[in-house]
Amino acid sequence: MQTTDAIAARIPDGAKLAVFKDRSCAMDVTRALVRRGVRDLHLVCVPTSGFQAELLIAGGCVATIETSGVSLGEIGPAPAFARAVKSGAIRIMDSTCPAIYAQLQAAEKGNPFAPLRGLIGSGILDTRPDYKLIQNPFAEDGRDDPIVALPALAPEIALFHAPFADEAGNVWIGRQPELKLMAHAAAETLVTVEDIRPGNMMEDETLAAAAIPAFYIAAIARAPRGAWPLPLPGHYADDEAALREYAAAAKTGDGLRAWLDANIHGAPASPAAAE
Template sequence: MQNPVGKTMTMRDAIAAFVADGATVALEGFTHLIPTAAGHEIIRQGRTDLTIARMTADVVTDQLIAGGCVRRLVSSFVGNSTAGSLGELRRRVEAGQLEFEEYSHYGMICRYLAGAQRLPFYPLRSYGGSDLPAVNPAIRKVASPYPGPDGGVERIYVVPPLNPDVTIVHAQRADRAGNTQIWGLTGIQAEAVYAAKTAIVVVEEIVPDEVIRSDPNRTVIPAHAVDAVVECPGGAHPAFAQGYYDRDGAFYRDWSRISKDPDRLRRWLDEWVRGTGDHAGYLAKLGDERWARLAVGEAWSEPVNYGRRL
């Protein structure tokens, strides 16, 4: 249940409250801060018929598909982050069992921007010379209402808005109200949150209000855009969380072999996701020794003086 003094919820309660069968769910985080633990909880709760929007469809997307959760994927990249292919995703697409709507990275960004700003579409030039418009009818051309460089009518590509039912992002820290701070690669998290009807923020730690107020420029997502805050240390594994833990390269290499074999993949989900109960159980199974290898050293940012009245 929601905390009366803030928006803090358990992962189990947040997913139960905001992720329904048939929903469009955006899972965003670029290279680091990937909401893996949230994806696992969606699998545990047996959600089905989802449309998953994710710029960089990677391991957690493969897991959600294998878990029987996904009917349709909206993405701009598919792959196991330098380590190989995504076995289940590839099998489903090649067999015609998964709807796949493909955009460029910037095309996805523009969709979130249009969604966040409640615009009917967003213009972009980068599809010129691309084959993507030929395979995705949602990428269209419209006549600009303004003269082009030569004074004539200019036709430009546009993409439709993306307004997920719920956006889930991972971040380093937030306060109980949902003021969320991110450093390192910030990706498209803020725009994806603003575009959504509801938003769940998963963080490494919930910190006192004064910590957030002491460094306001690091607040990427403000509280008014957030519906639930979930504290879940290690929730981005096998991705990294800048300043908290490193990327688990061995996991990504192992995943190529796991996902290549459908039976092995389903056994992995039963053991590591459904069988662990929650993310704390997942980390316990991972083991202290392996987690210790992902520890990072210190590289502190210099403090700044925001100034105050004397």
């Protein structure tokens, strides 16, 4: 059993770190990373990100971001992300959602690449020299049938927040199968959970169907409301007021610095770490 700070300590400068959409995000760990001042992360967004990527960029933690999009959803655009991309402060590898899934699936199978339809004629293909056009080797009668080959994408670390783990170290993810894909593709997986339950969920057919076996999990910390202010599906909604407050403050560089000072650098350690 670890603290969220101990989880954050396992993520070094320059790590290729996979994060998940705009829910089930390990935000306590993310705040700890910004507080520590981690640098030069290569963020892999599966397949997009919201406030988590925005906060890491705002904190100066990111060198490269690989994503299909970053936004704060109904709250609006992600201001630090937009500024950093416009100014060239971070390098962006633009993609499209199913491409990132396919690349992770290639890594999970140990394959060098995965093919994907679509993309041909999109500007994405022009900006991604690592996405290559090949011929479908199974095309009927040798027909000309170009298809895009995407390189396998294996993050060094996958990081997310889940409803619960058990004493055996298994993690229950519910209806978020992409979290399992992340764990399979990454070299190691770090997880925070709302709760640790006794027993072994692998002995329960119902629970086991939505679980990631301990085999894939490098470390777990208990972090109640650890996805805040983002939602944990089935448990709590997003904190819209907190996200709107951030979005309003982050419109200017000064506003953002003041917000970071008040909410990250000057804020107490996470509730879970204090326990």
